[in-house]
Amino acid sequence: MAGVDEANHKKRKLPEVSEIEIDVSAPEPPSKKALRKAKRKASEAPLENASEQKTEDAADNEETSKKRSEHGIWIGNLAFSVTKDDLRKFLTSNCSFTDTTITRIHMPKSSEKHGKAQNKGFAYVDFSNQKATNEALGLSEHLLTGRRVLIKDAKSFAGRPEKSQGEASSGAAASGHPPSKRIFVGNLGFDATKEVIEEHFGKCGSVAHVHLATFQDSGKCKGYGWVTFDDLAAAEAAVRGFVMFDEDDEGEDYGSDSENRKKSRKPKQRKVWMNQLLGRRMRMEFAEDATTRYRKRFGKDGEGKKTQTAEISEVEPSDQDATGGQSQWSRPKQGKPDYSRYDKETVQKLSGAIVEPQGKKTTFD
Secondary structure, eight states, X not given: OHXXXXXXXXXXXXXXXXXXXXXXXXXXXXXXXXXXXXXHHHHHHHHHHHHHHHHHHHHHHXXXXXXXXXXXXXXXXXXXXXXXXXXXXXXXXXXXXXXXXXXXXXXXXXXXXXXXXXBOSEEEEEESSHHHHHHHHTTTTOEETTEXXXXXXXXXXXXXXXXXXXXXXXXXXXXSSOOOSEEEEESOOTTOOHHHHHHHHTTTSOEXXXXXXXXXXXXXEXXXXXXXXXXXXXXXXXXXXXXXXXXXXXXXXXXXXXXXXXXXXXXXXXXEEOSEETTEEOEEEEOXXXXXXXXXXXXXXXXXXXHHHHHHHOBOXXXXXXXXXXXXXXXXXXXXXXXXXXXXXXXXXXXXXXXXXXXXXOOOO
């Protein structure tokens, strides 16, 4: 028994492991204090960058606030990475004037991308004389950082669209029709109904009539229609896309003279948008008045009148008299569709004629 106990209590030998090598020449790892100091510096770096950016913006504003020269150009189609120095170098290297001739470079900047400020793709450059302006205008369509720049006179506004006069004329300018009580509504959902549209536009004013274009088979909306109001102001509000409502300030205690204060207090206004219905952004513009449209189509010189006249002039050969002229009882061709716009095979199918087979007949033994 004693021998067994001695065998059990013998110490086990540890497995042989290679000794750990320590590089004494290696730098000492940073302490916790050094790590905290580095973290503090990293947090202060954005503030320094912001201050530098503010300094640059201040310099740009100072340059922008300089008095503009009478001689200047507008240069567009610039790459977003182009700087003022690149633009200055491009002008001076391709023209005979010196750097001092350029009195001002205004390059608006957009939001930063990947931590770098970018321009908006255009800039204004002012010169001290007209000769330098004429030289710079000759550089239009030249390459700058791989893009052909467009250069125009800063005073030239040719090609710009004219601004609309007032909010009420915005819908008229878009449609070309004067303001009227009848408006066109587009981009409607197929599930839109007259009741839903009348309830929606009822916030603008009293709705007189709603006409929807529908499919013949399903009766669903085709996506557009017309709404007629009783008042012109209601139609203008609908085309504008929003209505202003007064909010009642209820539940507030004004004291003994509450009534006088309520009268003197201006009511708060709330804007309610009318340009969305069933999750779709509608297109609204003034439409032609129904009477005007009817006169255009069926008036004295209307489209419908011309069509009817053309149909009457086309008479059948049997309706002509012996002299070759039109008889007294001539009548237009009716019940005969016009096949002139179809090809030969389609005409045969539409007219009910027998279509001759084409190709070869294959028989099997």
